Structures are given as structure tokens and as C-alpha cells.
Amino acid sequence: MISWHWQSPPPGWIAVNTDGSGTSSGTGGVIRGSDGWFIKAFSTNLAGIAQGLHSAWETGARKVKLQTDYHPHYTMVSAIHRLLERGWEVSIDHVFREGNYDS
Template sequence: MNLGEGSVTRAELMGIIQGLQCAWELGVRKAVLQTDSKAAVELISSASSLHPHYQLVLQVRRLRERQWETEIEHVFREGNVAADFLASTGHSLPLGVHLISIPSPLLNFWLLYDLEGNQSPRLISSG
């Protein structure tokens, strides 16, 4: 998805909405959605109506109230390299949502990398 300009948190929430909508439309009734945005996960569970992204949070909450089981988890970017690859690639696509029915060889590589449980080291700054 390419949203154009906007905040990272807005983009993460929009991605969560699109992911949940897509899963529902595909008939998935038990889903675990992972995001590298801890802020988005926290907003979904605790945002007040005064928060600037409250309407997006409300959409996520309404989607989750349907007759299905959903979990939304925070994972570090290094634990889901395929999703990070897709997010980076999305910036070069036209505005809007793009569904991939046949993954590219590079995406297949990253999917296999994640499936095997590989993780990249996480650099932590000390200052």
C-alpha cells in the first residue's frame, strides 16, 4: 500500500485495517496480525477519543468485533523481514492498495527466511 504523505503511525494503522479487511474477505476467521509498530498496538488497546488517529483506531476495533478471533501483536522489524520488504517496496508503487497474487523471487526469499525463524541482529544505540 502506498498512502503518500502522512505519519508512520497513520500508515501502520491503515495497514492493520487493510490486513484485517483482506483476511475477513478471504474468509479467515482466526487471525494473528503482526506489526512492528508498538505505538499502533498500544493505541488500539488504549487510545482515547481525543487522539488524532482515534477514527482509525475505531475502525480497527470495529473490525475486531466481528464474529472471528483476532490477535494483534508487536514484533520487531527484524523478526518479519518479508513485511519490512513489502513496506519498503510499497513506496515505489502508485497510491493505493496493491494485492500480490504471485510473489516475486525476492519476496519468496524473505518469506522463506522468516519461515525458517531467521532473525537479523538488532542494533541498539547507547546514546
């Protein structure tokens, strides 16, 4: 069954909801508790998911249910999450374009 209303996370969790409409105004979202109470709103560009998770961390949340309506974001974040959970160490670094010529 498809749900067309906000779904609360389990008790003790918070929800980070992002809207990836892709308009020129960017994306945004809200953070709410399991009882629906408003914690924080944010707006940003494609980094809305990262900003939402960062904001959730800053509120002290340690159990977060990420909800997004933009399927490519969901697919990408889910794939990265599954890869990072494997039994290995992963270091994510920024390199300047000039030093990344092999890619």
C-alpha cells in the first residue's frame, strides 16, 4: 500500500525528510520527532540529505530515519550506506581536479 501522508519513525527516532524536486530553488527538508514535533528546517541544494543528517546530529539525535521523495537520492544513499557497512575501512578524501587526472 502506498502511503501519501507523513510516516512517523519508531519511538526514540527522528525523521529527516528531504524534498528533491530539483527546482532552481534547490531542495530542503524538515526534521521531526517520532510524535511529529518540529525540530528544525533546512534548505540547500543537492546536499540536502547530508545537511539534514548533519542537522539531526547537531540536535543530539542518534537514531534517524531518512525519508526522501527523490528516488535517485534514495538509491544512491542506500547503495553507499550498504557499501560502507561492509567489514572494511573506507577513507573518503577530497582531491583537487589537477591531482585527479586519472579519473
